[in-house]
Amino acid sequence: METIDRCCLTFIAFLCVFKVCEPCQSVVAKRNQLFVPEGGSTHMSCEVVHCGLSWKGGWVFKDFNSTTFTQIFPSSRIHPSNDSMSANRTRLTIHIQSINQSDAGAYKCVISWPPQDLSSSGHLTYINVTAAAGVHWSIAEGSERKLSHRLLVCFGALMCFPIVLCVVWCLTQDRPSAPPVPPHPRTSITERVKANKEVVYAEVALNDRRPQKPCPKQEMQPTIYSSLHFK
Structure with a gap:
């Protein structure tokens, strides 16, 4: 008998590993982020795995400035619905129309199980309202x-x-032109020295007003000067 019980437990564990058996009392939802233009519409969904047990709950909402979630109730713009997928699963869907900035925030499914006083919640879906x-x-x-x-x-x-070009041209025409620069003579040092061929001496005579004694005249000998030539 013990061998049979062990085989049954092993078979059940094997089924659970390969997801043949479904986990009861849970919420299946994928984390998501939506960008919806203002005035547009969108929808979100989650799945409640209850395995035939009683449950209650639905969608809750929290804007980006709040810290607590509030229950979402049906209105002219918001339409929640529950669709039975099987005896063990139920899909919760919410449709939002004419979205405005007040709808921006986080949404999720929260389910409570009355007999055990337990609760389960799915992943968050963020809605961002664009222009x-x-x-x-x-x-x-x-x-x-x-x-x-x-x-x-x-x-x-x-x-x-x-x-602007015409104004600049007129201003430049009124200015007098600069005088031409004379060409610089290119002469060598030897040519400059050759230009002075002769050395001229000057004789300076000083007249003394004081009475002078007559002195015998002496013959002035002629002085011969020689000229210098640079070759």
Whole structure:
């Protein structure tokens, strides 16, 4: 008998390892992040594995500034629904229409099991509300306007360029031209020395007003000067 019990337990463990048997009292949901434009719509889903046991609960919501979750109830924009997949599973789906900035936040499924006073929750799904399509169109139109303004500025700059050239040309014409620079004579040192061929001596006579004694005249001998030539 013990051998049979061991075989049964081994078979059950084998089935659970290969996910043949389903874990009861759990919530299956995938972590996700959605980007929805303002005014658009989206839907989310999770699965409750209950194995025929009684349960209650649904979707809860928390915005990015809050710390606690609140229960989501049906409204004109929000439509939660429960679809039975099998005797052991139920799918919880929520549809949100006309999304606005107040719908941005975290969503998840929370299920409670009354007999055991237990609770289970699935992974979070984050919804980020982006700008609407009309806003994108206005941004694109604004960028086109900026491009046209840039082209207009460039065209005006091109039209002013010839005027600036004319003003510069007129200012340069009024200025007197600089006198030409005389050519620098290229003469060697020897040529400069050859130009002075003769050495000229000057005779300086000083007149003394004091009375002078007559002195006999002496014959002046002629002085011969020689000229210097540089070769």
